[in-house]
Amino acid sequence: MKRIAVFTSGGDAPGMNAAVRAVVRNASFHDMHVYGIRRGYEGMIDGDLERLERRDVGNILHRGGTVLKTARSQRFMTPEGRRSAYETLLAHDIEACIAIGGNGTFTGASVFTEEYDIPFIGVPGTIDNDLYGTDLTIGFDTAVNTAIEAVDKIRDTADSHNRLFFVEVMGRHAGFIALNTAIGSGAASALIPETDTTIEDLVEFLKMGARRKKLFSVVIVAEGNKNGNASEIAAQVKEKFDFYDTKVTIIGHLQRGGSPTALDRVLSSRLGFHAVEGLVKGHKNVMTGLVNGKIKYTPFAEAITKSKSLDNDLVRMAEILAL
Amino acid sequence: MKRIAVFTSGGDAPGMNAAVRAVVRNASFHDMHVYGIRRGYEGMIDGDLERLERRDVGNILHRGGTVLKTARSQRFMTPEGRRSAYETLLAHDIEACIAIGGNGTFTGASVFTEEYDIPFIGVPGTIDNDLYGTDLTIGFDTAVNTAIEAVDKIRDTADSHNRLFFVEVMGRHAGFIALNTAIGSGAASALIPETDTTIEDLVEFLKMGARRKKLFSVVIVAEGNKNGNASEIAAQVKEKFDFYDTKVTIIGHLQRGGSPTALDRVLSSRLGFHAVEGLVKGHKNVMTGLVNGKIKYTPFAEAITKSKSLDNDLVRMAEILAL
Amino acid sequence: MKRIAVFTSGGDAPGMNAAVRAVVRNASFHDMHVYGIRRGYEGMIDGDLERLERRDVGNILHRGGTVLKTARSQRFMTPEGRRSAYETLLAHDIEACIAIGGNGTFTGASVFTEEYDIPFIGVPGTIDNDLYGTDLTIGFDTAVNTAIEAVDKIRDTADSHNRLFFVEVMGRHAGFIALNTAIGSGAASALIPETDTTIEDLVEFLKMGARRKKLFSVVIVAEGNKNGNASEIAAQVKEKFDFYDTKVTIIGHLQRGGSPTALDRVLSSRLGFHAVEGLVKGHKNVMTGLVNGKIKYTPFAEAITKSKSLDNDLVRMAEILAL
Amino acid sequence: MKRIAVFTSGGDAPGMNAAVRAVVRNASFHDMHVYGIRRGYEGMIDGDLERLERRDVGNILHRGGTVLKTARSQRFMTPEGRRSAYETLLAHDIEACIAIGGNGTFTGASVFTEEYDIPFIGVPGTIDNDLYGTDLTIGFDTAVNTAIEAVDKIRDTADSHNRLFFVEVMGRHAGFIALNTAIGSGAASALIPETDTTIEDLVEFLKMGARRKKLFSVVIVAEGNKNGNASEIAAQVKEKFDFYDTKVTIIGHLQRGGSPTALDRVLSSRLGFHAVEGLVKGHKNVMTGLVNGKIKYTPFAEAITKSKSLDNDLVRMAEILAL
Known part of the structure; x- marks a missing residue:
């Protein structure tokens, strides 16, 4: 050849x-x-x-x-x-x-x-x-590192304000990025295509944390999860549990770039x-x-x-x- | 005391x-x-x-x-x-x-x-x-550095696809972050509260670049500019000049965090x-x-x-x- | 329990x-x-x-x-x-x-x-x-990333001056860090405990590159390699092949720290x-x-x-x- | 023209x-x-x-x-x-x-x-x-940021071991990098060409800290200071005050590179x-x-x-x- x-x-x-x-x-x-x-x-x-x-x-x-x-x-x-x-x-x-x-x-x-x-x-x-x-x-490894670095920064400001951020990461068909980002950033939860976590489950989990004085700051949302995009999920959570000042961040194309x-x-x-x-x-x-x-x-x-x-x-x- | x-x-x-x-x-x-x-x-x-x-x-x-x-x-x-x-x-x-x-x-x-x-x-x-x-x-300096690092990553993927990204940075009343981010990242333009750049001006500028085979990849948008948010601006540009595949990124609260x-x-x-x-x-x-x-x-x-x-x-x- | x-x-x-x-x-x-x-x-x-x-x-x-x-x-x-x-x-x-x-x-x-x-x-x-x-x-993964980021920076200055840097990384008994750093940074060579590369081999390789107009910029040296520390190796190379302005960097304890x-x-x-x-x-x-x-x-x-x-x-x- | x-x-x-x-x-x-x-x-x-x-x-x-x-x-x-x-x-x-x-x-x-x-x-x-x-x-700003990022990493490992690091930064004739690095990294002291701090002064300061249970971790040394290079200073301090396990890091050419x-x-x-x-x-x-x-x-x-x-x-x- x-x-x-x-x-x-x-x-x-x-x-x-x-x-x-x-x-x-x-x-x-x-x-x-x-x-x-x-x-x-x-x-x-x-x-x-x-x-x-x-x-x-x-x-x-x-x-x-x-x-x-x-x-x-x-x-x-x-x-x-x-x-x-x-x-x-x-x-x-x-x-x-x-x-x-x-x-x-x-x-x-x-x-x-x-x-x-x-x-x-x-x-x-x-x-x-x-x-x-x-x-x-x-x-994949670069994308997860980029997402985690972003969440590290968001957590700084979230912790300063006692806010809960819904952070959307890439993954239309698979939760690899979201799950690894959640584990690596210590997030409250990862909503991913592969699991059936509902908004009710999530709210229950957040409430349990609140009762134990644990202030969560971040929930990771994979694009392809079953509950909607990060903004929709934030709105649904807010409706059921108005404890947090909720915010949404979509990391987007940053995840594709970088050395x-x-x-x-x-x-x-x-x-x-x-x-x-x-x-x-x-x-x-x-x-x-x-x-x-x-x-x-x-x-x-x-x-x-x-x-x-x-x-x-x-x-x-x-x-x-x-x- | x-x-x-x-x-x-x-x-x-x-x-x-x-x-x-x-x-x-x-x-x-x-x-x-x-x-x-x-x-x-x-x-x-x-x-x-x-x-x-x-x-x-x-x-x-x-x-x-x-x-x-x-x-x-x-x-x-x-x-x-x-x-x-x-x-x-x-x-x-x-x-x-x-x-x-x-x-x-x-x-x-x-x-x-x-x-x-x-x-x-x-x-x-x-x-x-x-x-x-x-x-x-x-x-301020940290926020500008965070924004520029994000644009550096976006430019990687923009250049790979010949895309034009509208990147929204903070600044409701002032264009300091946007202007410095634009200069520091080599962006095509910065839409800021202090100037009167219109969508027409921007489109004219992008067309001029295209005629000279210059492929722009990023426009920086300050929250408080006069033409709307990044998504609205992207849509208006697309209507008038359908040369680019346009995308929008909102850096958001990342700019507040970080060491x-x-x-x-x-x-x-x-x-x-x-x-x-x-x-x-x-x-x-x-x-x-x-x-x-x-x-x-x-x-x-x-x-x-x-x-x-x-x-x-x-x-x-x-x-x-x-x- | x-x-x-x-x-x-x-x-x-x-x-x-x-x-x-x-x-x-x-x-x-x-x-x-x-x-x-x-x-x-x-x-x-x-x-x-x-x-x-x-x-x-x-x-x-x-x-x-x-x-x-x-x-x-x-x-x-x-x-x-x-x-x-x-x-x-x-x-x-x-x-x-x-x-x-x-x-x-x-x-x-x-x-x-x-x-x-x-x-x-x-x-x-x-x-x-x-x-x-x-x-x-x-x-391990963090240490390799730290070493590679350091080499990326060194390469900037090495390329600007046509210099050859000998960069010493950790590894008294094993070449894992050095080998991965060399691959990840595009280094000319990795001198590691597990192989028998001699100074002569290295010089031969550098000469071959020079003949083909390839300007090498970095050689990675694991602490435990068989030819001495980075400074000693640089001196030996210089003696046999005085083509490059050689410099030495020891990354040292930086490799242990960081998020x-x-x-x-x-x-x-x-x-x-x-x-x-x-x-x-x-x-x-x-x-x-x-x-x-x-x-x-x-x-x-x-x-x-x-x-x-x-x-x-x-x-x-x-x-x-x-x- | x-x-x-x-x-x-x-x-x-x-x-x-x-x-x-x-x-x-x-x-x-x-x-x-x-x-x-x-x-x-x-x-x-x-x-x-x-x-x-x-x-x-x-x-x-x-x-x-x-x-x-x-x-x-x-x-x-x-x-x-x-x-x-x-x-x-x-x-x-x-x-x-x-x-x-x-x-x-x-x-x-x-x-x-x-x-x-x-x-x-x-x-x-x-x-x-x-x-x-x-x-x-x-x-200059990039070099100081590079030096501070290095010290941040060194401090991780220094704090874990209760060690004192002497970190040498560039500056043969001026202490700008060293002084800003010291302030920005919370170092114990900066030895620079412009001041007359002696080894005795430094040892006195470290002893005072030790008495007050303050464990210092880093001293910044500019190349052009009057007491010798970082290794020489570390040795002199060790001779007079054997409280710390001392280590030396020379940041070197890393400071010249990077985006x-x-x-x-x-x-x-x-x-x-x-x-x-x-x-x-x-x-x-x-x-x-x-x-x-x-x-x-x-x-x-x-x-x-x-x-x-x-x-x-x-x-x-x-x-x-x-x-």
């Missing part, structure tokens, strides 16, 4: 640059030429790519975002779009692709590789950590590095993951359909530690 | 603890006893206070929020409330008060000191920096220290400020009525640097 | 407070009384301990260091010292101890529990990560929580660890004698990515 | 990039062409320069170090070197230079402008803050911006400074010979607050 391409796609995640660097450096070690495609599948369709050499990725390891830019592509969902993308790869003699992204990215890769015979290897890059086939995804943490830098490097190793060893149409500390390749078909479940032990612990 | 009290009031600001520490330490140096009143005027009314000695403030310099807690007090706006507050001071033989807070705090102090003969010295603690009589207020910066720690220490020096020298009913690097005492009457204006040189520079 | 004690011992590590909190909270959940012993075995000998209730650990989760203080104890190495320690436990009806620390701490616990019938559970707290029986130790990272907060909470679960389930004289994402209890005898080895895959990857 | 050059020289300081950006942007606004000279006077001698346009400085505001690289130049101290430098400027029709650096940089500029008729404007960039003609220099603070970004932007304004207004051979919040131009001759003194009020306050 002499020529491969690498791209980032979907939502950006801190560590994607470290993964791109590892791909380029390890491919160069194996005497391959690497092309960087800009804006994911959009750039593949438009022929927006360029050669990346070792030195081109020399100062990007620590930078947030993705130097290759990223996008979501409607056109790649059409046969015409994928045909154009294929022609781009053909025109540059590209023999394999390394796709850094999440579920949507690998779904696209899965469809494409059924139509065209170009091997793809996926690298799991999404802050949500909701991908089967890897214990951790690129950007990656140590763990994300090392993880991204490993996953990018082993995406190339996978190609060399003949793997194709699989996602590179880290499972129990070891590299594992999971077929796209599994990675995009199976779901990763939250550790119930952590959920139970979060409740007991908040008492 | 043998017994004084110190309290924090109004919105909390990072550095208030450093000011409390400096008050206690310098008062102890002058052989005064210091009482810490909790929750501002509320605690003064309720008699919620306790003796603070040197060692009690030994590990608070670097902590955000205020260990004395803070509150806004409706009761202190009534003659009965102030009478109760006076009785608390009388009961503890307190001869003077040091009030750390903002405009509302000093307005309260001003009314109180006209009714009762207990000298007050103010220390300007508000992240908004909108107090006459001091170049800098406690918490104070170096500048805020030193500034807070100086202002707290010189509040006590002021008392020793016989000042009363004045706010301690730092003007051109020197300590200056400004009567409450002036501090709460005069307004501090933004440096027009900075406004002009911000525009030119964003081109 | 009704009364237990918890203490921290040996070198402090960020996250120890989160572990103490989890011990106290979970023990309270199981209706146990918890005593916090100050200064490790020293306080156990001196009877320096006090009751800790849920609320006493309410605001310590995010703080570096250890609120229980820590120490190394010569006296506990003597039979008399251990006898005094036992008497303290007896006097307070303490039925079990939870010891947060490293190899020395568990060695002490191992000797003590052979002499006296009081069950001990260990919690691995050491930034070096060199404990068998757990994939991660408390404080724990998200990972360390969650890890510490889990390990502390499950130390109590272990007691409830009848475990004794074991260390609580996290292995492949699951809690595992390892007998002290194993934990203190077996050694944890570095992942060779990481060593190889570090070399290839630095090319 | 149509063509100017900008360069950074001497030790690098965080904020230099923001100053370069402001120079390029404002010069472009005035329809000038700007050339960026690499490695300071070295690059001027070697003809190492290139055109910088608005967009070339588009993403450097927040980055530490200097994208133009910096160096100290022996050759520029010779008439031959300066002649070569002049020829470079002549060859590119450069009509004026903006020099970002410290005392050495302006001394060079001063000699050069006496020999050749090319106007220079200086921008004060040095973390030490020891330049006459400006209240603040570029990089500039809000204040440094705004300050650097202003100074760079007004260097161009100065040229436009016909100033020459002056340093741009900020004095009492206003821009002021000081002749090189004054800037390099007069000295800026420490505020004695701060020295006195530091002592009282540490009691």
